[in-house]
Ligand SMILES: Cc1cc2nc3c(=O)[nH]c(=O)nc-3n(C[C@H](O)[C@H](O)[C@H](O)COP(=O)(O)OP(=O)(O)OC[C@H]3O[C@@H](n4cnc5c(N)ncnc54)[C@H](O)[C@@H]3O)c2cc1C
Ligand SMILES: Cc1cc2nc3c(=O)[nH]c(=O)nc-3n(C[C@H](O)[C@H](O)[C@H](O)COP(=O)(O)O)c2cc1C
């Protein structure tokens with residue numbers, strides 16, 4: 001794990017309030033596995049004080065770069081998304097435990113919602129390059145066509161891909177979870193999901209009904225990002241119950257998460 | 265000439281005055297991935313209770329202007345697990361280890377001290393009478409001088425380890441609390457713990473923290489902490505560990521000038537995992553550029569007249 005100044009090598013607006021940044025940070029790029037994140041200091045001052053956790057969306061091992069996708073929701077991500085190429089960014093990473101590797105030749109289903117697509121793009125990329133012949137299907141949901149961010153990056157790394165929008169402007173009309181049952185019926189060995197909590201909770205429920213293992217990447221406000229402050233815990237069905245998203249996660253087995261106790 | 269950074273906090277010998285504040289450094293292991301903890305004067309461990317505790321439900325953290333609120337609620341594996349699982353691996357570092365304890369009752373505090381008494385690897389016990397985040401986290405003791413006296417006496421009776429009593433800033437007169445602790449046998453005082461605060465999510469019209477209120481830490485509280493350290497140091501003849509928003513070596517010097525013999529770096533660890541190490545290095549540089557040969561010269565050296 002490294003703490004360093006990464007140079008921004010590229011910035012791209014991919015949708016309203018969504019940008020991607022490419023960062024030059026060889027040590028992090030080499031060590032990263034899908035599902036891991038970086039903890040980013042958005043400003044050199046004491047305000048905003050805390051770092052912001054952002055998933056690693058892609059890495060270029062050869063050039064020593066990673067790519068992140070940022071959705072500007074508050075003050076920190078607004079500052080982050082306005083940084084110009086050439087500036088240096090103080091980041092720590094790679095942090096957390098990522099997605100476990102599927103068994104050989106698995107039928108894999110990836111279910112993403114909104115910016116939750118970022119870690120699943122990294123996972124799809126890794127599975128595509130893996131020696132085993134996995135069969136990877138991707139689902140991506142968003143409110144409107146505009147918000148299907150980075151869908152080409154995702155679709156291009158899956159054998160089959162389907163989108164859903166709530167207003168029907170692209171793909172199937174409705175929630176992406178409605179496509180999940182259909183996919184499960186066709187035979188799936190393992191599911192990975194990242195997106196809004198209600199979406200992941202529903203995916204977890206559908207997988208449990210079909211006894212398909214499911215791994216979900218969770219979010220929580222963070223203090224330290226490295227496991228020391230116990231600020232980022234989520235309720236689980238394990239003992240002890242509270243587990244740290246930054247260190248024990250962010251990826252958890254969906255059957256271990258106490259979804260009914262998670263707010264929102 | 266390298267400046268002499270060694271300091272003593274009563275009977276506690278430290279190679280330099282920089283400690284890490286309880287609850288902000290876990291049990292050291294996460295930060296050992298970033299640097300050799302032997303560079304630190306000491307490590308104050310996460311608050312420990314008699315039995316394991318789950319702590320408060322999330323959300324436990326909120327960001328505020330130049331600060332943060334936390335309501336962790338003393339999640340910890342309990343004193344026996346700390347003694348058997350956490351303390352042994354810390355002995356590989358050449359640094360003072362201080363165990364921070366919290367209880368629901370005077371008896372629980374006394375029992376914690378009794379179990380720690382035979383443990384040779386610790387430098388001191390920090391008695392937390394100031395946690396604002398649990399119903400029985402100590403703050404009910406920390407705001408009443410009579411209770412402080414009873415509690416510190418009971419703990420004192422169970423151990424020969426040096427006792428540091430950590431005071432709450434959530435009082436009208438911190439001096440009265442400090443005096444009570446010293447009279448009852450505290451070897452040193454820690455000041456300050458977090459200030460009770462609250463943040464509201466205006467979209468949802470709900471408190472951000474599940475616990476509703478939490479403890480405010482970070483640069484936002486530094487002036488309050490410096491003032492309280494100064495008030496205590498001016499009146500009481502007892503060493504003080506200062507904490508509250510220390511981010512840089514200059515901030516540490518501010519506390520030392522106010523009267524602190526050592527300081528604890530807390531929230532800054534979250535912002536920069538090497539923050540405490542950088543404060544050690546910065547302090548050495550500060551002494552060099554200011555012609556200070558011994559850090560002890562600066563303790564309480566603020567001129568107010
Ligand atoms: C493991 C992980 C991976 C993430 N990956 C991405 C990603 O790839 N792209 C992306 O756009 N967003 C991602 N997020 C969410 C992102 O961290 C938050 O949107 C961001 O912290 C909000 O900060 P802000 O200052 O803009 O918002 P504010 O609401 O102003 O933030 C204030 C405080 O809340 C914290 N906070 C607020 N929302 C979240 C949240 N959802 N998760 C964690 N902390 C939060 C901030 O750290 C800060 O302490 C991820 C979160 C986690 C935990
Ligand atoms: C997340 C967090 C957890 C804390 N836990 C404890 C604790 O268990 N025991 C304790 O005595 N103080 C605890 N504190 C208080 C700190 O040790 C310190 O006194 C306070 O945060 C002020 O210093 P700072 O502003 O540098 O963080 C905690 C603070 C934070 C931010």
Ligand code: FES
Pocket residue numbers: 221222223224225226227228229230231232233244245246247
């Ligand atoms: S953010 Fe500190 S433990 Fe996870």
